[in-house]
Amino acid sequence: MSYRLLHTTSPFVIKTRFRFRLVGWLVKNPAFIRVWCCKNCYRTAARIEMAKADSLVILDKDSLEKKKTAICNTGSKKLQVIADFDATLTRYWINGQRGQTSHGLLQQENPEYDDKRQKLYEYYHPLEICPTISIEEKTKLMEEWWEKSHALLIEGGLTYSAIKMSVSNALIAFREGVVELFEYLEERDVPVLIFSAGLADIIEEVLKQKLHRSFKNVKIISNRMTFDTDGRLVSFKGKTIHVLNKNEHALDMAAPIHDQSGVSNGLTDDNASVKTRTNVILLGDHIGDLGMSDGLKYENRIAVGFLNDNIDKSLASYQKAFDVVYLNDAPMWGVLDLVSDLCSSRGD
Numbered sequence: 316m317s318y319r320l321l322h323t324t325s326p327f328v329i330k331t332r333f334r335f336r337l338v339g340w341l342v343k344n345p346a347f348i349r350v351w352c353c354k355n356c357y358r359t360a361a362r363i364e365m366a367k368a369d370s371l372v373i374l375d376k377d378s379l380e381k382k383k384t385a386i387c388n389t390g391s392k393k394l395q396v397i398a399d400f401d402a403t404l405t406r407y408w409i410n411g412q413r414g415q416t417s418h419g420l421l422q423q424e425n426p427e428y429d430d431k432r433q434k435l436y437e438y439y440h441p442l443e444i445c446p447t448i449s450i451e452e453k454t455k456l457m458e459e460w461w462e463k464s465h466a467l468l469i470e471g472g473l474t475y476s477a478i479k480m481s482v483s484n485a486l487i488a489f490r491e492g493v494v495e496l497f498e499y500l501e502e503r504d505v506p507v508l509i510f511s512a513g514l515a516d517i518i519e520e521v522l523k524q525k526l527h528r529s530f531k532n533v534k535i536i537s538n539r540m541t542f543d544t545d546g547r548l549v550s551f552k553g554k555t556i557h558v559l560n561k562n563e564h565a566l567d568m569a570a571p572i573h574d575q576s577g578v579s580n581g582l583t584d585d586n587a588s589v590k591t592r593t594n595v596i597l598l599g600d601h602i603g604d605l606g607m608s609d610g611l612k613y614e615n616r617i618a619v620g621f622l623n624d625n626i627d628k629s630l631a632s633y634q635k636a637f638d639v640v641y642l643n644d645a646p647m648w649g650v651l652d653l654v655s656d657l658c659s660s661r662g663d
């Protein structure tokens with residue numbers, strides 16, 4: 316038996332002998348293992364860099380560098396980040412399906428009211444995107460749409476438990492790197508203002524359920540609801556924030572920020588001091604999101620656009636409008652790199 320094992324030429328025995336010899340050789344030559352590991356790490360890092368480069372477009376690198384230098388010179392004390400929520404902080408695609416938006420995910424316990432809100436969408440959305448309607452007329456139409464929708468939510472008896480259930484059933488997820496970006500900015504006391512024409516209570520619930528934590532520097536500027544003791548929606552606080560006025564003017568219009576227990580979210584800066592932060596990183600997925608910085612007399616603004624779909628048709632206009640454009644539902648790592656460059660400066 317042992318003779319047959321030693322002298323057989325079966326492929327199994329040949330492979331086994333080769334593996335033993337290889338292991339023996341590697342033990343005697345550890346330098347080879349080090350070189351092999353370094354090469355592979357390098358290749359992985361290079362692949363990540365190539366993937367980043369594939370999804371990144373910068374039209375005017377000189378202008379971007381000038382803005383970065385100007386922001387670096389004053390440091391994080393003058394910096395604020397303003398971000399759109401849907402398809403900017405959240406992913407556009409999730410497992411091959413279109414991710415839901417914060418307002419699209421809401422299911423009332425009374426489905427008749429979901430249908431009524433859908434009918435409003437079908438009537439007003441074409442008017443929202445119609446290029447021939449003047450901005451003044453469109454603003455009136457948007458106010459009308461939002462007020463009717465809010466009235467339906469009250470009339471249909473929306474409850475906070477329906478919001479929790481809707482978020483838990485929703486297909487919605489944050490881009491990779493959003494948590495790390497918020498953490499990095501929180502450590503440096505840089506405020507993040509999330510502007511949304513949707514509902515603050517839903518966005519807060521999405522943050523709670525999908526990130527399982529809160530950030531003291533993150534403030535949501537959106538429409539905020541009031542619930543009665545049974546958890547039923549009774550009214551909206553502050554003025555209506557819609558697609559055409561979600562900007563820094565809305566800071567004064569929006570209701571004060573409180574969580575469900577009625578306690579302030581602990582943001583260290585008040586609205587006035589946010590406005591003294593005159594260097595801005597703006598994150599958006601629509602060209603209209605650039606309007607979020609209206610109402611702020613900023614000195615330097617770096618606009619980062621996420622172009623998630625229709626890249627061939629929209630790239631030319633996006634790269635003119637935004638300083639940096641990320642394609643194909645890219646993660647947030649590039650923005651984290653940018654922000655860390657800006658915060659590692661003489662001003663800090």
Ligand SMILES: [Mg+2]
Nearest residue numbers: 399401402600
């Ligand atoms: Mg959006």
